[in-house]
Amino acid sequence: MDASYLDLLMAQQEEITEEAAGGGGVWVVADVVNGSIAPVTLEGIGAARTLADSLGAYVYGVLLGAGGADLAQTLYQAGADGVRVADDAGLSEFALEPYLHVLADLFEAEQPEVVILAATQQGQELAPRLAQRMGGGLIEHVTAVTLDEATRTVQGAVPIYGGQYFEILACPEARPQFLTIEPGTFPAPFVDSYRKGEPTLLDVEPATPAVRVIGPAEDFEPPPVPLKQAPVIVAAGRQVGGEAGFALVQQLATALGGRVAGDRGARDAGWIEAGQVVDVRGVEVAPEVYVAAGIRGDTFHNAAIEEAGFILAIHPDPHAPIFESADLGLEAEPQDVLPALLEALGD
Amino acid sequence: MRIIVILGRVLDPSGIVVKGSAGRIFVNREEYLIQPADACALEAALRIKDGMAAEVVALPRSPLPDDDILRQAIARGADRAIYLTGPALKAADEAAMTGVLTAAIERLGGADLVLIGSTTLDTGQGQLGLRLAEALGGAQITGAWQVSSADGQVQAVLQRNGRYVAVEADPPVVVTLLPGALKLRYPDGVRLINVYRGVGEVGDALEAWDAADLVDEAALTPLVESRGKEFAPERERGVRASGTPAEMAQAAADALRQRMRR
Structure with a gap:
């Protein structure tokens, strides 16, 4: 069926017009990474759209940078009703005072009801300063939102002890309500490529960063992260496939930015030191991600990884106990899967 | 140079078990630690004091039921600690604590440097230090591995962007320290005993100040309130990927990417 008439129809859609200034609204401060809008910003626009539809409010995006005004259309397409753009060479890279100056002036004038920022370095630095300056409440690292419609209060779920449970927090009185949202926890919104608008350019007054970069800290070496506190661990077992298989484990650890560990079999083979043995009699770990390659998974090992956030197990024996503990199991020889996994991660 | 260190405490997570299916948190061993990132802030302050004339004063990051972590800070080398008390303080959130701490710092005669952990172990909140920077009108340096002072800076x-960089700022500065950045020194045995007995050179190092003397009661009203807890559904374990090694690897890569984005 020829649907080209739909394109013509949609292309005639009127440009989005904004409500007059000073109407509160739900605002999203964009993060720009490598010249593109960060996915978390689009997720924020999606969350803002949901809240704004219930509140009967508008969604506004704020874009700060140099020469990136074209990115405003991405915010419109994700659901923003209005976009403010601060385009200035002094905003080319995030620095607190220049960004804060623009946003504080804007929000003082617009009096937002809700402001959403990403829980990234930029958002986490800006949000407390803005909240303190404007007398607003701030909920950080939000992973889900609901709305108390009676009081127009946003309720944010915040992970406690790394997500073992969630505290529901709200700012019932203070306005604006500031939120920083965790990347990857909100669904990406539908991108309507026909949606478009005319962004409003902001006047930018220069502000000097209070923190000066002296230069690279060449002699600095960070303290080694103890295995117990490592966020990512890739561990090898007796059936990893010999020296060649262990080399693949090391490559995977490098690719994931993790630490290499193993079970007692790996230590007996001489691939790891005693301090790298994951076992209740060795080191008990609680990483965000634990990859067990060729580890059969005895009781002592599996008990030591109980607190891991996500466990990927690779082992050829379908009856290996490690599969009972794993969130995802691959019944295969590690040396067959690991090269493909490294390739897939490299894409 | 006056250095303020903000310290909090946290329930040792190894002593608790969360049962999502029962909707309950079981505390098997009620033991409190200094917030790990705050412990790094204390060590950073003491290292600066080791190398130059400086006064280190410890203040609490939140209402505390007892002054134990402040005594521990004195035992490790802090010159003074202020235990903030008062019934109105009990519900204070970060915004309210910012007001109290700002007033306390002013009463102390100001600060050249405020050191605090970048995040809390339990709630992951990092706003207190940066709210303080705003309230004090100072610069902020976030997520530091090391802190030092020389030439009045x-x-x-x-x-930053995968590289280590050195930065500097003029006082007053609030610096937030990363957890694990520095290893906190052990307490000095004599100071530890004396600070609990209230004798010796540290006998009067711990003071208690009533928050009501620092700020109006209205300023202690929290902006953020808790509306309950939610528990994630039980994890579904034992899921297997199927297909060729390449297909299984792709499924694993997708799962790892999704998990690591969080």
């Missing part, structure tokens, strides 16, 4: 080492 504050220097720090940070990681």
Whole structure:
């Protein structure tokens, strides 16, 4: 069926017009990474759209940078009703005072009801300063939102002890309500490529960063992260496939930015030191991600990884106990899967 | 140079078990630690004091039921600690604590450097230090591995865009320290005993100040309130990927990417 008439129809859609200034609204401060809008910003626009539809409010995006005004259309397409753009060479890279100056002036004038920022370095630095300056409440690292419609209060779920449970927090009185949202926890919104608008350019007054970069800290070496506190661990077992298989484990650890560990079999083979043995009699770990390659998974090992956030197990024996503990199991020889996994991660 | 260190405490997570299916948190061993990132802030302050004339004063990051972590800070080398009390303080959130701490710092005669952990172990909140920077009108350096002071400036080492860089700022500066950045020294045995007995050179190092003397009661009203807890559904374990090694690897890569984005 020829649907080209739909394109013509949609292309005639009127440009989005904004409500007059000073109407509160739900605002999203964009993060720009490598010249593109960060996915978390689009997720924020999606969350803002949901809240704004219930509140009967508008969604506004704020874009700060140099020469990136074209990115405003991405915010419109994700659901923003209005976009403010601060385009200035002094905003080319995030620095607190220049960004804060623009946003504080804007929000003082617009009096937002809700402001959403990403829980990234930029958002986490800006949000407390803005909240303190404007007398607003701030909920950080939000992973889900609901709305108390009676009081127009946003309720944010915040992970406690790394997500073992969630505290529901709200700012019932203070306005604006500031939120920083965790990347990857909100669904990406539908991108309507026909949606478009005319962004409003902001006047930018220069502000000097209070923190000066002296230069690279060449002699600095960070303290080694103890295995117990490592966020990512890739561990090898007796059936990893010999020296060649262990080399693949090391490559995977490098690719994931993790630490290499193993079970007692790996230590007996001489691939790891005693301090790298994951076992209740060795080191008990609680990483965000634990990859067990060729580890059969005895009781002592599996008990030591109980607190891991996500466990990927690779082992050829379908009856290996490690599969009972794993969130995802691959019944295969590690040396067959690991090269493909490294390739897939490299894409 | 006056250095303020903000310290909090946290329930040792190894002593608790969360049962999502029962909707309950079981505390098997009620033991409190200094917030790990705050412990790094204390060590950073003491290292600066080791190298130059400086006064280190410890203040609490939140209402505390007892002054134990402040005594521990004195035992490790802090010159003074202020235990903030008062019934109105009990519900204070970060915004309210910012007001109290700002007033306390002013009463102390101001600060050249405020050191605090970048995040809390339990709630992951990092706003207190940066709210303080705003309230004090100072610069902020976030996520530092190291802090030092020379020539009237504050220097720090940070990681930015995958590289370590040295930065500096004029006082007053608030610096937030990463957890694990520095290893906190052990307490001095004599100071530890004396600070609990209230004798010796540290006998009067711990003071208690009523928050009501620092700020109006209205300023202690929290902006953020808790509306309950939610528990994630039980994890579904034992899921297997199927297909060729390449297909299984792709499924694993997708799962790892999704998990690591969080």
